[in-house]
Amino acid sequence: MNILPAIDLLGGKAVRLAQGDYQRVTVYNEDPVAQAQIFYSAGARWLHMVDLDAARTGKPTNTSVIKRVATALPDMNIQVGGGMRSLAAIDTLLATGITRVVVGSKLAQDAAFARQAVATFGSEALVAGVDARDGIVAVEGWTAMSAIPAPELVSELASWGLRHLVYTDISRDGMQTGIQTELYAAVAAAAGFPVIVSGGVASLDDIGAARGLGPQVVEGVIIGRACYEGTVNIQQAMKVLET
Secondary structure: OEEEEEEEEEOOEEEEEEOOEEEEEEEEEOOHHHHHHHHHHOOOOEEEEEEHHHHHHOOOOOHHHHHHHHHHOOOOEEEEEOOOOOHHHHHHHHOOOOOEEEEOHHHHHOHHHHHHHHHHHOHHHEEEEEEEEOOEEEEOOOOEEEEEEHHHHHOOOHHHOOOOEEEEEOOOOOOOOOOOHHHHHHHHHHHOOOEEEEOOOOOHHHHHHHHHOOOOOEEEEEEOHHHHOOOOOHHHHHHHHHO
C-alpha cells in the first residue's frame, strides 16, 4: 500500500479545499516544489497532485508548476489530475515527467474516450478518478453533479481497460472525519481491482484501517489536510505500513 500526500494547485499555490468548495480555500504553501520536497524528505515516494484551476475550467493551468515538481524530484512517483478532458492534455502532462494521469469528469461523459486513452497511453499511465457525493458522481471540479450512480461507473472501469482508481468521498474530503472502510471495500469489489482511498483521512487509525482491508481492496491512501495540519505524520504513516 502506498501513502500519497496531496498537493492541490490553485493559482500556482499548494492549497486545500473543504469538501471541494472553491470558496473555502486554505493556502498551505506558496511554493508547491518546496512542499513536495518536504513530503519526499519525510519518506513519501508517491505524490497526488490536482490542478484545481483546470478541474474547474477544463484548461490545464498549472502544467509548468507540475513540471518543476517532477524535475526537482525525479525519484518521486507523481500522479496528477484535474481538467484531463482530451488525449492532448494527457500527453502534455505525461511529457512533464510524471508517472500517471488521473482522468475524472471525462470518464462519466464518454466511455469511448476512456478506451481510446488506454489504447494510446496504456493502463499503467492512467488512473480513473471517481468523485462522489452521496453515491452520485460529481464532475467539473465538483462544481456540478451528474446523474450517474458511482457504483455504476466504477463497475465499467475494468471493461474499458483501466486498472487504477482514486475514489473520493466528497462529503468527507478536507474534513478529517475518518474514512468509511465499508465504502472502499464495496468500491473495490465493484471495480474488480484495488482502490486508492481519498477523502476524510484524520489519523493513523485511518491508515491502519485502510491497510487492514488488504492489498486486494486498497492500493494506496491519499492524505491531504491531515498531513498539513499535523494530525497525520508522513513518517509515522509509513511505519504503519511496515507493522
